[in-house]
Amino acid sequence: MDPLAHLLDGPRAHRAFALRVVMAPGWSIDVRDEAPLTVIAMMTGSAVLASDGVLHDLEPGDVALVRGPAPYSVSDDASRAPDAVIHPGQLCTTPTGEHLDVTLSHGVRTWGNSPLGQTSMLIGTYTSDAEVSRAVTAALPRVAVARSGQIDPALVALLGREITSDASGQGSTVDRLLDVLLVHTIRVWASEHPESARGWLAGRSDPLVARALELFHGDPGAAWTLDVLARRLNVSRATVASRFRATVGESPISYLTNWRMLLASEMLARPEATTSQIATEVGYGSPFALSTAFKRRFLQSPTEYRRRVYPASVPVRRRDVG
Incomplete structure (x- = not known):
């Protein structure tokens, strides 16, 4: 059994925090939720993910894995000051502390500064170490990106439909789809960046x-x-x-x-x-x-x-x- 198989056999996503984010131009989110791992799937538009002084441009079809608990930001312009801050427990405020959870809510698990924004992305967050194997996350860099065309768009689209659904069993379905998307993204990233893989991921070479x-x-x-x-x-x-x-x-x-x-x-x-x-x-x-x-x-x-x-x-x- 390899660690990816272990990821699906052991502790895994359980009522993971999942959201569709829709943004109009002029936005910046400072993420300080301390989560061990977050999956970001770009649907439309573009974004810049900034972590530890390194910028990662994200385009439609890209999927990024962000390893916590250190903070990072996602924006349409890396020089823009944050409009929103995400705290532990997924509490959202302005930089000065005013709550934004209700203000930026636009329907079933949809959040952003405009319901018709040009940029949309899916966010799936493993909120505790009980949900994702640390052997898996420890093998990843701070940010790992699988570029457009490397992940089946049907998988991402299905996850998006489930996130915004209120159908029976929605939570469990999102959890399993998030797990599968995570595994596929790790596979793609490891095959594309063998020189950057660590631990058991490097051992596969x-x-x-x-x-x-x-x-x-x-x-x-x-x-x-x-x-x-x-x-x-x-x-x-x-x-x-x-x-x-x-x-x-x-x-x-x-x-x-x-x-x-x-x-x-x-x-x-x-x-x-x-x-x-x-x-x-x-x-x-x-x-x-x-x-x-x-x-x-x-x-x-x-x-x-x-x-x-x-x-x-x-x-x-x-x-x-x-």
Whole structure:
């Protein structure tokens, strides 16, 4: 299993914030929502996405992924001062603090400074780490753009229709379409920018490393060592170690440890999962061994992490290990 498959099998969009934005000339939005990941699909017109001092021109058909939580802006002119500020929880105000949520609302999940504006885009925001795998987002740059013609326009159009629909099941349909659009955009960006890919995305460029990643992701709970991995790949320890580090940027066992910790952190979102079950699934012999490794990675126990990040998943009756 590769991390993109994991994205769809594990925590994913759940009632994601999705909106159709329509703007007339003369606009600038300062986004400070601290969301881990946002998908922006340009429908009509053009825009400039500014992040960390870098400008990205967006045209119809382009799809951009923006990795948080740092702020960024979207406008029709990068030199224009912001007219609106998006805060955590998707609260929208003017730069001086006046609320704009109702003022700029134009129908079902449609927002902007004019209902007939020339520029329109779809915004889909993963609002918490529980919704999108951090292994996926960590492999992306701050902004990744798939250009027009590389993403099926029918997928984007369907997402747009669902966002502005009030039909039964609309929320779940938007979530799944957003997931699919995310995966397609990552695929396109990775194939177009192999030199910029990081982590597991970079590993896909080397067949040997790609196979090692498939083994790790397919069975993270196995008793992996460098010797075992080398035997499975039918190469020497030195070969797999050097090629893995050169491509992914860390040793195979370091990558595996980080991957196991990410899996464990996401499994805590499942109310029925005990630390004992999670320990077994990610390759630790006991809840105590898992807790020790988890504290080293996240500076808090699994129980503390669950209560902070996934409060809704904390069981009412369970003696958990922390």
